[in-house]
Amino acid sequence: MTPGASPAVEPVVGEPAAVADLGSERALLVADVHAGIEVGLRYERGVELDSRAAERRERLCDLIAETDADRLVVLGDLAHRIAAPEGDEREELVELARAVTDRVPMTLVEGNHDAGVAEAFADDLDVIGAGGGILGDGSRGANGASPRGDTGIGVLHGHTWPDPALLDADVVCMGHEHPQLRLEDAVGGSRVERAWLRGPLDPAAFVEGDEHAPSEPPELVVFPAFNERSGGTWINVDGQSFLAPFLPEALPSGDAYLLNGTRLGDFRRI
Template sequence: MAPAASPAVEPVVGEPAAVADLGSERALLVADVHAGIEVGLRYERGVELDSRADERRERLCALIAETDADRVVVLGDLAHRIAAPEGDEREELVELIRTVTDRVPITLVEGNHDAGVAEAFVADLDVIGAGGDVLGDSVGVVHGHTWPDPALLDADVVCMGHEHPQVRLEDAVGGSRVERAWLRGTLDPGAFVEEDGNERDRSDPPELVVFPAFNERSGGTWVNVDGQSFLAPFLPDALPAGDAYLLDGTRLGDYRRV
């Protein structure tokens, strides 16, 4: 069974993606595409990997068709390189953005890797700033690398990326594997924003959904391994209780005790 995050946001079983009902539109939400990661790993770490650019692009387009989406919303880090994209990475982004926007518009919620790509492709993308925004009447979107706009507390559900949550699972004979995971639970408003000058009713806070990375090569936060720390300034405090789910919908229980 897929994680029942919210009536407005439904994960796609088996995929690091969800569908959001925005009222007038049906949106496909993904986080942390990190296009050009193979180029980045080459210059950052000297690691040579075959490019999966075509595979990533085809997967995203297949999900658009499968979900009958009217729009793609990327919850930050569409690109891997923090600076302006160039060379092979820029070529990958050009082809990815062109192919997707031939089908549906793209909204990019600016992540910590996106300053260069947002500027380079400003004519092709609808860009939401790093503080996030509320889409439709109820779906908050933010990357998560900085303190969010307090207005997100008025949403029914807040969707974020940045963390790339993963779990390490062990079998009976001592083997282990790492899998991408969803995290979800009730958001603690007091820990989610740095300052909120408005008086808000906090008796019914939104749900927080932390998306797995779309790019399986991008690493992430092992939420059930001692010594791992979260990347977002508001986590784990803003998610004091929540469940972890695998991509196939398997519920693992309290993410802190998996």
């Protein structure tokens, strides 16, 4: 999965995760962990599911080891419920944060489910605000991001309009959408597949009211959800709306890819 020139963000084949070179650090990036989703579904919908908390935690730790990462970056929605974490959800988050930070530092890009998490775990995590930031070497700002122009990896969740500084990145990574596809076989059966979206970013659609137009716009990478139970945006089902205020307009010619790296072509034509 390598459109164009050598990308700074490389997906891990078969996984909803990618690796980014930040100079002195190698970062593992994931989006939409939605820890505590079983608690949330029970509370919100009365749905009873066995907890996969241990599996999520082990998958993250295994990926950190397999990719030789120096840092874990979560592109928003580390937690599921939109409130301060409590009970079983908080316990899952405590154990997850401890397991990760015993191995590497952890950065959370604040998502729409993370206000309570960012505050409750401020001593354990580096937090980047909802508008996003640019990761890399050098001194870090108050929001956990490096000054623009360092290594060019922009990060945000995607639920709100981005910081215009992200247009100076080489690649912008986001979550929030949970892109997924419904694929049918020759006998009429169907299956759900999580997907990546990737392509040139349209600056005019990406930033609200900003006139900044870089000569070489960044590449936009929309991550699949790490949590397979979290649903998402159907990109090949008629009538499906995107969640981010700048999509799909900010990705006018993006391609879709399966987790195994299969390129499906323009996501608008699948």
